Structure formats: C-alpha cells, structure tokens
Amino acid sequence: MPERQDDTDVLFKALADSSRRKLLDQLHAHDGRTLTELCEHLDMTRQGVTQHLDLLEAANLVTTMRRGREKLHLLNPVPLQEIYERWIAKFEKPRLHALHSLKHRLEGGHDG
Numbered sequence: 001m002p003e004r005q006d007d008t009d010v011l012f013k014a015l016a017d018s019s020r021r022k023l024l025d026q027l028h029a030h031d032g033r034t035l036t037e038l039c040e041h042l043d044m045t046r047q048g049v050t051q052h053l054d055l056l057e058a059a060n061l062v063t064t065m066r067r068g069r070e071k072l073h074l075l076n077p078v079p080l081q082e083i084y085e086r087w088i089a090k091f092e093k094p095r096l097h098a099l100h101s102l103k104h105r106l107e108g109g110h111d112g
Helices: 002-013 018-029 036-041 046-058 078-111
Strands: 062-067 068-073
Touching: 002 018, 018 036, 018 046, 018 062, 018 068, 036 046, 036 062, 036 068, 046 062
Parallel strands: none
Antiparallel strands: 062 068
C-alpha cells in the first residue's frame, strides 16, 4: 500500500509545523473560520497562512465549504483519530495495565 504510506507522510509533515498545529487548534476551538479570522491569530502573511492551509487540506486535516462569498475552513479529525488508533492506542493499553498492577501492589503493601 505505497499510496497509504504517502498519505501518512503528508499527514505527519502537516503536523510537524507549529503554525499548522496552531491553525488546527484554532479550528478545534471554533470550527468554520474564514482565512481572515485565521490570519488574526498568526504572525504571518495571508499568503503564508494560505500555504499552510493548503498543506493541511492535502493531509485531509482541513476541509472547506462555501457560505456565500466566504470560504470556511473546517477541522477534519478523522486522520488524527487514525493516528491515535495506529500509533498511540496500542501502546496505551499495556501502560495502563502496568499502572493498575502497580497501584494494586502498592495498595496491597499498605494493607499488610
């Protein structure tokens, strides 16, 4: 599945930049923002923000829709959920089990 790997590479590249993560945070806080609204929170040119949004769209993290003459940017959390399921969740379960076992042993030590 080389195409899938390319999608993953684009996704991680999109997440690697702090300005793009800030854009995602803004959309998470208030979805459906215009380019002008997004530019208010970043110290960069409108063209720079547009380039970041283009990369976020290529990674499928942001989608757009038209509302009259305005173009609204919307967060798409699905790729982030896929990262969580593939790269994070599988490590979380053993860690939680180990913490539970440790808690149980420590509490058992106080009872004895």
